[in-house]
Amino acid sequence: MAAVEVEKLTKKFGDFTAVDALSFEVAKGEIFGLLGPNGAGKSTLIRMLTTLIPPTSGAARINGFDVTRDPDHVRRAIGVIPQAMTSDLDLTVTENMLIFAKLYGVPRARRERELKELLAAVELSAWADKPVKFLSGGMRRRLEIARGLIHEPKIFFLDEPTTGLDPTSRIAVWEMLMKLKAGRDLTILVTTHYMDEADRLCNRIAIVDHGKLVALDSPLKLKASIPATSFLEVSFSKLPEGWTEQLKGLPDVESVVEHDQVFRIASDNGPRTMTDLMDAAKRAGTEVVSLSVKSTTLDDVFTHYTGRQLRDELQSGKLDIGYMYRKGSGI
Amino acid sequence: MNRILALLERDMRKFFRSPTLMIVSLVLPLVQLVIFGYAFGGKIKNLKVGVVDQDDRLPAIKLREMMQAIAANAKTFETVQYSDMGKALKDLRNGRINGVLNIPPNFSRDVASQTNPKVALIEDNTDEIATSALEGEFASLVGAYNANPVAPRVAAKVTLSVVEIYPYVPYIQFLLPGVIVLSIFVSAMIGGGIIYIDDKARGMHEGYLVTPISKFELISGFTLSGTAKAILTGIVLTVLGSLIAGVPDALDPGRLLRLMLVIVLTSFALISMMFLMMVRVNDPLVPRATFGVLNTLLWFPSGAVYPTAGFPKWMKAYAQADPFTYAVGAFKSLLLKNTGFVAITGDLAFLIIFSALMMLSATLLFRRTL
Numbered sequence: 001m002a003a004v005e006v007e008k009l010t011k012k013f014g015d016f017t018a019v020d021a022l023s024f025e026v027a028k029g030e031i032f033g034l035l036g037p038n039g040a041g042k043s044t045l046i047r048m049l050t051t052l053i054p055p056t057s058g059a060a061r062i063n064g065f066d067v068t069r070d071p072d073h074v075r076r077a078i079g080v081i082p083q084a085m086t087s088d089l090d091l092t093v094t095e096n097m098l099i100f101a102k103l104y105g106v107p108r109a110r111r112e113r114e115l116k117e118l119l120a121a122v123e124l125s126a127w128a129d130k131p132v133k134f135l136s137g138g139m140r141r142r143l144e145i146a147r148g149l150i151h152e153p154k155i156f157f158l159d160e161p162t163t164g165l166d167p168t169s170r171i172a173v174w175e176m177l178m179k180l181k182a183g184r185d186l187t188i189l190v191t192t193h194y195m196d197e198a199d200r201l202c203n204r205i206a207i208v209d210h211g212k213l214v215a216l217d218s219p220l221k222l223k224a225s226i227p228a229t230s231f232l233e234v235s236f237s238k239l240p241e242g243w244t245e246q247l248k249g250l251p252d253v254e255s256v257v258e259h260d261q262v263f264r265i266a267s268d269n270g271p272r273t274m275t276d277l278m279d280a281a282k283r284a285g286t287e288v289v290s291l292s293v294k295s296t297t298l299d300d301v302f303t304h305y306t307g308r309q310l311r312d313e314l315q316s317g318k319l320d321i322g323y324m325y326r327k328g329s330g331i
Numbered sequence: 332m333n334r335i336l337a338l339l340e341r342d343m344r345k346f347f348r349s350p351t352l353m354i355v356s357l358v359l360p361l362v363q364l365v366i367f368g369y370a371f372g373g374k375i376k377n378l379k380v381g382v383v384d385q386d387d388r389l390p391a392i393k394l395r396e397m398m399q400a401i402a403a404n405a406k407t408f409e410t411v412q413y414s415d416m417g418k419a420l421k422d423l424r425n426g427r428i429n430g431v432l433n434i435p436p437n438f439s440r441d442v443a444s445q446t447n448p449k450v451a452l453i454e455d456n457t458d459e460i461a462t463s464a465l466e467g468e469f470a471s472l473v474g475a476y477n478a479n480p481v482a483p484r485v486a487a488k489v490t491l492s493v494v495e496i497y498p499y500v501p502y503i504q505f506l507l508p509g510v511i512v513l514s515i516f517v518s519a520m521i522g523g524g525i526i527y528i529d530d531k532a533r534g535m536h537e538g539y540l541v542t543p544i545s546k547f548e549l550i551s552g553f554t555l556s557g558t559a560k561a562i563l564t565g566i567v568l569t570v571l572g573s574l575i576a577g578v579p580d581a582l583d584p585g586r587l588l589r590l591m592l593v594i595v596l597t598s599f600a601l602i603s604m605m606f607l608m609m610v611r612v613n614d615p616l617v618p619r620a621t622f623g624v625l626n627t628l629l630w631f632p633s634g635a636v637y638p639t640a641g642f643p644k645w646m647k648a649y650a651q652a653d654p655f656t657y658a659v660g661a662f663k664s665l666l667l668k669n670t671g672f673v674a675i676t677g678d679l680a681f682l683i684i685f686s687a688l689m690m691l692s693a694t695l696l697f698r699r700t701l
């Protein structure tokens with residue numbers, strides 16, 4: 001049995017389809033990444049899977065329990081870190097943890113043990129009695145991760161857990177998450193905008209756009225799935241006439257985009273294209289001023305599948321209740 | 332039950348850690364009681380009455396002496412002598428004095444001949460309360476002036492003897508029940524309205540909704556914590572307010588017990604009402620925009636500030652449906668008359684039925700999803 005099973009799951013808000021017949025499975029113990037542009041439907045999907053909003057159609061089972069028919073069993077099996085930081089600022093770190101332990105019905109003896117272990121794991125033991133309002137954003141996020149695990153869930157949902165954190169805090173959050181996962185039978189489903197995080201940490205990644213699943217595989221296979229395997233960024237001393245077209249005509253070149261006299265060339269064979277470029281420049285009477293080659297990243301995969309169009313679609317007002325307090329809820 | 336208590340624990344911890352919230356909930360209503368109570372409650376004193384005596388003979392002098400006696404004792408007014416009517420009227424219009432008593436030139440002659448002697452009181456009727464006080468005092472004065480110094484053997488006229496069954500109730504005491512109910516309402520507005528919606532907007536409820544807490548537990552937790560804070564406010568206001576207002580036997584245990592029941596039922600009724608009003612609201616601006624008006628809509632028609640007997644018909648009907656009316660009524664019975672349960676049974680029954688209806692409606696409307 002998979003940890004998460006999603007079958008043709010759909011959510012509509014009036015005429016707007018936020019999630020459109022999504023189907024996928026997440027295996028037990030897997031770290032599953034959900035990527036997509038703003039407004040792609042990631043948060044709506046997470047909210048359906050965590051019983052916060054009912055699906056319009058389709059089905060989803062979490063740890064074998066149906067989200068619609070058996071929401072209480074689902075809630076007992078999951079831990080959730082929503083996009084907004086929801087720790088109580090006036091309460092201490094310990095009080096925040098204990099109140100949620102009580103809400104989850106964790107027995108008193110286990111409560112104390114879990115509290116100590118989790119706070120140690122997220123390196124907040126020294127701050128246990130401090131009000132949350134004195135913690136930094138990264139510390140608050142670590143607290144929320146610990147809070148979400150206080151009842152020993154089987155599946156952990158994290159909705160953009162590192163958004164708004166500085167790079168050091170982001171790394172710390174992920175290191176602690178990995179440490180916590182290592183000692184537990186935990187499946188993680190995470191949404192993020194940071195491709196490097198998804199690349200390094202996720203076993204598999206689903207790319208969602210316009211509410212639909214557009215790609216699903218391991219990061220390695222996703223990178224191999226797009227036409228170009230390397231990207232070259234090159235600038236020249238002068239630009240001969242029709243230079244862009246000439247570059248496009250080189251062998252293995254998939255695309256050429258020029259911006260501010262810097263050419264970004266996608267190639268199926270980076271080293272060979274580099275040699276061809278030097279030769280072509282020499283023939284055309286120009287010189288290569290700068291040249292860098294990099295392999296395909298998940299950013300390229302993301303752009304390939306979702307395009308470069310800005311997503312400024314209206315969010316569903318029905319869900320956007322925190323507009324006064326949050327930077328953006330996303331659909 | 333543990334989950335309900337967890338929500339209660341969270342709210343109470345927050346409440347006791349927020350001095351601002353405690354000041355707003357507990358101290359400000361007391362300040363309001365004192366300011367309102369003394370602003371409206373005092374006896375009118377030291378009004379200035381100009382006296383233009385155009386007669387200046389014995390009967391007129393007797394009248395002036397009686398006025399000076401009032402100025403010296405009751406101090407409702409003090410007199411300022413004028414020789415010129417025009418000057419007195421000018422000062423009246425300029426607000427230097429509150430009224431002018433004109434004793435006409437033929438006053439003594441008319442008294443002696445018993446041909447309808449008259450004096451005139453010219454008053455600044457823009458201030459109705461001061462005017463009423465002056466009229467009342469002068470009516471007594473003229474009555475005393477007319478009284479026969481030797482009482483007849485058989486009374487010819489009917490007289491009214493007024494017997495007050497309760498000690499004198501100053502306005503601050505009259506106002507106290509309304510201020511207690513208002514403070515409970517402010518607590519309900521903050522706890523059951525503003526904080527509830529703010530928590531929702533901050534995503535706190537999202538955190539609760541992903542736990543296995545049931546709809547009943549959520550509603551009970553929210554209601555219980557709101558009610559607990561309102562009860563606390565009610566107790567503090569009742570005890571301190573009674574002492575400040577000088578309620579006789581303020582700490583009588585039997586009465587305090589009955590007051591406690593009224594505080595609990597009032598708190599529950601107002602929190603239930605607030606919960607129903609906010610159950611589908613998501614926008615944090617809504618409670619803030621609504622509450623100023625709600626105060627007026629509920630407090631003033633309840634008889635807290637002015638007796639409902641003085642209301643027009645439609646407003647009396649409105650007051651009948653206002654939960655404040657019954658809460659204020661019950662507090663008045665206990666604080667001003669120290670009655671038993673029988674006198675407040677109707678008020679308590681209304682508050683119980685009202686709370687049940689509000690909670691039932693709120694529960695039906697409450698969604699356990701976003």
